Amino acid sequence: GDSVTQMEGPVTLSEEAFLTINCTYTATGYPSLFWYVQYPGEGLQLLLKATKADDKGSNKGFEATYRKETTSFHLEKGSVQVSDSAVYFCALTSSNTGNQFYFGTGTSLTVIP
Amino acid sequence: DTEVTQTPKHLVMGMTNKKSLKCEQHMGHRAMYWYKQKAKKPPELMFVYSYEKLSINESVPSRFSPECPNSSLLNLHLHALQPEDSALYLCASSRGLTGTGDEKLFFGSGTQLSVL
Numbered sequence: 001g002d003s004v005t006q007m008e009g010p011v012t013l014s015e016e017a018f019l020t021i022n023c024t025y026t027a028t029g030y031p032s033l034f035w036y037v038q039y040p041g042e043g044l045q046l047l048l049k050a051t052k053a054d055d056k057g058s059n060k061g062f063e064a065t066y067r068k069e070t071t072s073f074h075l076e077k078g079s080v081q082v083s084d085s086a087v088y089f090c091a092l093t094s095s096n097t098g099n100q101f102y103f104g105t106g107t108s109l110t111v112i113p
Numbered sequence: 114d115t116e117v118t119q120t121p122k123h124l125v126m127g128m129t130n131k132k133s134l135k136c137e138q139h140m141g142h143r144a145m146y147w148y149k150q151k152a153k154k155p156p157e158l159m160f161v162y163s164y165e166k167l168s169i170n171e172s173v174p175s176r177f178s179p180e181c182p183n184s185s186l187l188n189l190h191l192h193a194l195q196p197e198d199s200a201l202y203l204c205a206s207s208r209g210l211t212g213t214g215d216e217k218l219f220f221g222s223g224t225q226l227s228v229l
Binding site for chain 1: 117119153154155156158161169203205216217218219220221222223
């Protein structure tokens with residue numbers, strides 16, 4: 001079935017460092033891909049999304065490009081801040097997933113000053 | 114209003130108690146969801162309601178009983194829970210059912226449940 005695989009964490013970076021969190025997907029159709037972020041003690045918030053190949057989602061300095069040839073949707077940010085410390089979940093949904101979101105295992109990011 | 118509101122934020126209950134979790138949204142969304150999230154794990158889908166009718170039950174034990182009184186409200190009734198049911202319970206909503214390619218989930222902040 002459709003699924004996403006996310007890089008293992010935790011990730012610790014210094015402020016202003018470059019961030020990449022890898023996400024690859026397996027799907028028989030054409031899924032929509034999402035990144036959600038969960039700050040401590042809160043629910044998940046949509047960070048960005050892309051619904052078709054070559055789409056780039058972006059928000060708050062984060063970007064991810066839907067790459068069909070490598071089945072990837074890696075999250076990047078050029079300069080992280082302490083306030084970016086959170087858990088990041090890659091997710092997909094499609095007509096094959098029975099109206100469900102499939103979430104990756106989550107990657108915990110800690111940014112130190 | 115783009116919020117999903119969950120109450121209470123924290124709940125401690127004994128194994129013989131009956132309690133309810135509440136979720137409310139006023140975005141006109143017609144699909145609502147309950148997820149269970151254990152620490153350091155992704156959310157796991159429990160139930161989906163579409164147009165106030167139960168659409169998906171992910172083989173959840175009967176000690177969890179969902180209810181959707183109207184299009185804005187979603188409840189989760191709890192009875193005779195076990196300590197392993199302790200988790201963060203998240204409510205979410207979407208404009209329509211997900212899987213159509215353009216839907217996104219809006220999550221509440223969750224209820225942190227501890228079963229003693």
